[in-house]
Amino acid sequence: MALPPPRSILITGASSGIGEALARRYAAPGVALALTGRDAARLAAVADAARSRGATVLAETVDAADRDAVAAFVARADAAAPLDLVIANAGIGLGRPEPAGLDAHVRATFAVNVDGVFNTIHPAIALMAGRRHGQIGIVASIAGYRGLATAPAYAASKAAVKAYGEGLRPWLSGHGIAVSVINPGFVVTRMTARNAFPMPFLMPVDKAAGIIARGLAGNKGRIAFPWPMAVVGWLLAAAPQGLMDFVAARLPAKR
Numbered sequence: 001m002a003l004p005p006p007r008s009i010l011i012t013g014a015s016s017g018i019g020e021a022l023a024r025r026y027a028a029p030g031v032a033l034a035l036t037g038r039d040a041a042r043l044a045a046v047a048d049a050a051r052s053r054g055a056t057v058l059a060e061t062v063d064a065a066d067r068d069a070v071a072a073f074v075a076r077a078d079a080a081a082p083l084d085l086v087i088a089n090a091g092i093g094l095g096r097p098e099p100a101g102l103d104a105h106v107r108a109t110f111a112v113n114v115d116g117v118f119n120t121i122h123p124a125i126a127l128m129a130g131r132r133h134g135q136i137g138i139v140a141s142i143a144g145y146r147g148l149a150t151a152p153a154y155a156a157s158k159a160a161v162k163a164y165g166e167g168l169r170p171w172l173s174g175h176g177i178a179v180s181v182i183n184p185g186f187v188v189t190r191m192t193a194r195n196a197f198p199m200p201f202l203m204p205v206d207k208a209a210g211i212i213a214r215g216l217a218g219n220k221g222r223i224a225f226p227w228p229m230a231v232v233g234w235l236l237a238a239a240p241q242g243l244m245d246f247v248a249a250r251l252p253a254k255r
């Protein structure tokens, strides 16, 4: 069932890429935006652009991995304008380290991509449950459909939040909260600019933001795109491990 247009929206990782494109897309008169990122100058530029489109903007550099700081930001945003929609988008894709660096690498990845999602959505869910109204968008990835040798920590972090969101959705709908899991394929952003390998069905970021915004408006449980990449993800999920081992041994590593 379609949801009314959100008037108060929080987006993490809005200083770049998909989060920035979503912020620009949602910016309009009567809309309150709460935006975070790490790069203060880029975040300020996005905030200014959103204000010039008539939105009210609260923008702060908040580390998604800092539980208390994110909780405080969610509370401030909700106090300013009760949140209709929270998009946990901030994420990092670090590729693959040398084996000796695995522990630091996987923990750094999960601190942002998994804990960062928890840090963002849990305080929001508590507030939304109290008024039985709200929507959560979790940005996972088609990379989370299968363990990937090219980026094992990244794929695992996205699998975690994808499964978590899928589990939350039917349960939280009983509390008046809609949950959508967003699974992009390759999108043109700073994250993919570092990829030195061919990226099938690479999509412009504004097109991706449009698909996400329409999917959220339609309260779709899974927003996966582009569709041929989603089919590839499905096939990867079903492929036998022996085939994956064969293919993985021939893939270039993500830098």
Ligand SMILES: NC(=O)c1ccc[n+]([C@@H]2O[C@H](COP(=O)([O-])OP(=O)(O)OC[C@H]3O[C@@H](n4cnc5c(N)ncnc54)[C@H](OP(=O)(O)O)[C@@H]3O)[C@@H](O)[C@H]2O)c1
Pocket: 012, 013, 014, 015, 016, 017, 018, 019, 036, 037, 038, 039, 040, 042, 062, 063, 064, 065, 089, 090, 091, 092, 093, 112, 139, 140, 141, 142, 143, 183, 184, 185, 186, 187, 188, 189, 190, 191, 192
């Ligand atoms: N691009 C793709 O092909 C693709 C595909 C599937 C899923 N995704 C997911 O989409 C999301 C957005 O990525 P993107 O492609 O738009 O990449 P991006 O352009 O690099 O943007 C990532 C955003 O996350 C922010 N961020 C990273 N670490 C953070 C932290 N610790 N605290 C707060 N903010 C942090 C960045 O802030 P700063 O820029 O200020 O550092 C930036 O705003 C990520 O979750 C990513 O995994 C992307």
